[in-house]
Amino acid sequence: MAQNNEILEGVLSEFEKLAAIPRKSGHEQAVSDFLKKYLTELGFAVTQDEKNNIIADKPACAGFENAPLTILQGHMDMVCVAAEGVTFDPLKDAIKLVRDEKFLRADGTSLGADDGIGVAEAIYIMKNAKDHGPLRMIVTVDEEQGMTGAIHLDAKHLQDAKFLINCDSENYDELTVGSAGSVNLDFSREIKWVKPEMTAAWQIEVKGLLGGHSGERIGDGRGNAIRTLAMTLAALSAEGEVELAAFNGGKARNAIPDDARMTIVTDLDKAAIEKVLNDQLERFNKMYGSVDPNARFELKNVDMPEQVMNAGDMTRLIRLLTILHTGTFAMSTVIPGLVETSANLGVVETTDTEVKVQYFPRSAVDQKLDEFRFMAEEWGALTGFTAHIGTQSPGWKENKDSKLAKIMADTFKKQNGKDMKVETIHAGLECGWHFRKNPQLDMVSIGVTTMDIHSPKERLLLETVKPQVDLIVETLHEIAKM
Structure with missing residues (x-):
């Protein structure tokens, strides 16, 4: 993989493409169409379902054809919130990005790193990772309001996979293995x-x-x-x-x-x-x-x-x-x-x-x-x-025998010199619906460090992007050896 700055800039380049497209929950047609066209041009086999979910497949690298299929999963919609006094039309206006040495944020609105940065990382990894087994990227709609995309995702896109890495959590050193249900x-x-x-x-x-x-x-x-x-x-x-x-x-x-x-x-x-x-x-x-x-x-x-x-x-x-x-x-x-x-x-x-x-x-x-x-x-x-x-x-219950959680926790410690926090969270994740459709699917949720999501103060800690990408890529290497 590339060096530190190249990884960060590569992921942010993908995120900028998403930030330019209004993508309020329930209004994802434009971003879904963009993803279909862009991922197809990158050479992936792309399906856009009737709900506008995007499923993109990349074959295994030579020599790793027998490795189990791994899914990288995130959602394309975002919560659109503007600060007091800021004029912002979430159906028409792009997110204006502001970057300093430490953070990426938006000018007067929510940033949409939840979950745009997870999708951006998945695209970057699909484009650049080597020595991996078969990969699939699933990007759902309407996670923030009703999980409509996850609810209506055809189970066939989950049933042939062994592992799923959900990229929708908020701290790079936390490994989520369970989440709450909601209604x-x-x-x-x-x-x-x-x-x-x-x-x-x-x-x-x-x-x-x-x-x-x-x-x-x-x-x-x-x-x-x-x-x-x-x-x-x-x-x-x-x-x-x-x-x-x-x-x-x-x-x-x-x-x-x-x-x-x-x-x-x-x-x-x-x-x-x-x-x-x-x-x-x-x-x-x-x-x-x-x-x-x-x-x-x-x-x-x-x-x-x-x-x-x-x-x-x-x-x-x-x-x-x-x-x-x-x-x-x-x-x-x-x-x-x-x-x-x-x-x-x-x-x-x-x-x-x-x-x-x-x-x-x-x-x-x-x-x-x-x-x-x-x-x-x-x-x-x-x-x-x-x-x-x-x-x-549905809620997502922790799998005490998760091979994926062990691989990721061990890999994180080797790469960062500290333990990853393994936890169940009170927030909802699409993993509950994925588990319902394939109870054998071994899942975790991870994410870069973001703060004050769903608010105009939302910001992304830039230094966590490369460690996150490195963690996913090395995990894919470990899976490829199976």
């Missing part, structure tokens, strides 16, 4: 609009929260902007007459919301509103301030809206948003320090006709997700919302 729970209600009766209109916004990935960061005890704003709306309603014209917050179901905003019409004066906001901020700080210290409210007078929700619809929304617990439910009794079960109140959106809520539980115990599905129906019935139950993604 998408959505709620919706048609809105009955009426003319406002109160005297003044205000916009109230919760800002400055840390946010972050709802799996990796949910155990940190960070605040949730949507829940904070819902509690504030309830507190304002207890002080005077309040009408609600809009309530919006969050950017993705699997990202802890760092901001939320609402427009109200009320007879409360500014001083009374500010007192409630100060009380709610004090309450927030007592609960979350030690880990999420920069929360704030912004209040501004706005033009009177033409319509507001009727009182019943506003009450039902408050009820739902305050019933839905967000954060950690239970810690693992098997693995100390690991979150076992959690849920994230990820998105609330008010449209001209309805209000929609996205709620995202995770658990290492599938039966607890079954309970969430049951509770969603009950919550909907109690609040007058329609519950929409998504497909439940």
Whole structure:
């Protein structure tokens, strides 16, 4: 393989190609078409399935034809989040990359290293690795929202393989061997609009929260902007007459919301509103301030809206948003320090006709997700919302006899002079679906070191790229000897 700088620049060159193509979850046609064309031009046998998953095969190098087939796997979509005040259209705008000596980040938006850098590494390795057995690269769609690509991937693409290396983890020295399951729970209600009766209109916004990935960061005890704003709306309603014209917050179901905003019409004066906001901020700080210290409210007078929700619809929304617990439910009794079960109140959106809520539980115990599905129906019935139950993604249980995990852990120690951390994580990975389709598949998940994913602060630690590539390449060499 190439020298340090050549590997880094080679991988980043592949990543730049992906960053130039808008690829928000659920909108992957353009990037899928690009991958099909590009990988075909590189000489690989490429399949683009009906969901836009990409499967690319490269034959074994001479002398290694009898080695087992290994899959390199990642996802092409990304969570698109922009910083406060940044104009960004995730369906049209490319990611603007900013690089210094230590990090690669984006200018005002999420970077998309989750999982663009994993895909870029896989392409680089498929192009440049030598002395390996048969290789297959699988790049799925919609991992971030619903794992649609993994769910609908034809099992035939997994059943002839022995090993799978998922390239979607966040620390180069961690070897993931298990992950949590999840289920998408959505709620919706048609809105009955009426003319406002109160005297003044205000916009109230919760800002400055840390946010972050709802799996990796949910155990940190960070605040949730949507829940904070819902509690504030309830507190304002207890002080005077309040009408609600809009309530919006969050950017993705699997990202802890760092901001939320609402427009109200009320007879409360500014001083009374500010007192409630100060009380709610004090309450927030007592609960979350030690880990999420920069929360704030912004209040501004706005033009009177033409319509507001009727009182019943506003009450039902408050009820739902305050019933839905967000954060950690239970810690693992098997693995100390690991979150076992959690849920994230990820998105609330008010449209001209309805209000929609996205709620995202995770658990290492599938039966607890079954309970969430049951509770969603009950919550909907109690609040007058329609519950929409998504497909439940299975958890991925650790294989104690994994040959691949041993090869990778031993190789990492030889290359880096330290042990690799072997762990099960609370975040969801597509490996659960792969395992369901081929229980004999020996899998691990690895990744370069990325920080603050699913946020505008997302960044990639450049010095971890070469060690990651070296680890995969040497692992492929070891597999080829089998």
